[in-house]
Amino acid sequence: MVRRILIIDDEDDIREVAALSLESVAGWEIIAANSGAQGVARAIEHQPDAILLDVMMPGMDGPTTFRELRKNPATAKIPVLLLTAKVQSSDQRRFADLGVDAILFKPFDPLTLSAQIAGALGWS
Numbered sequence: 001m002v003r004r005i006l007i008i009d010d011e012d013d014i015r016e017v018a019a020l021s022l023e024s025v026a027g028w029e030i031i032a033a034n035s036g037a038q039g040v041a042r043a044i045e046h047q048p049d050a051i052l053l054d055v056m057m058p059g060m061d062g063p064t065t066f067r068e069l070r071k072n073p074a075t076a077k078i079p080v081l082l083l084t085a086k087v088q089s090s091d092q093r094r095f096a097d098l099g100v101d102a103i104l105f106k107p108f109d110p111l112t113l114s115a116q117i118a119g120a121l122g123w124s
Helices: 012-026 036-046 062-071 089-098 113-121
Strands: 004-008 029-033 050-054 080-084 102-105
Touching: 004 012, 004 036, 012 029, 012 113, 029 036, 036 050, 036 062, 050 062, 050 113, 062 080, 062 089, 080 089, 080 113, 089 102, 102 113
Parallel strands: 004 029, 004 050, 050 080, 080 102
Antiparallel strands: none
């Protein structure tokens, strides 16, 4: 089964590296969004198997985007993994308290990103 992953990140190069990594290493289908609002719309439209969501974005940041996804019945059950450069334990606790499925850290290793996502979500 080919997994469909939505990457929501305002940085073009992060989206591209993550997309290339997940397509080439895992063979997953990638949908990309460059903002929280665009990400919510694409999640509703495409119903991905998981969402890789950047924390720091202009306008609608990652936590706000996550709350919008959870409010909508069409996207409420989609697993969300936060992607963040914030590694302080207080930030990690705040993100975990949101109820996200996992927290992944930037910079990430493109060769192991798909394994990190699969492991966090229990995909074999």
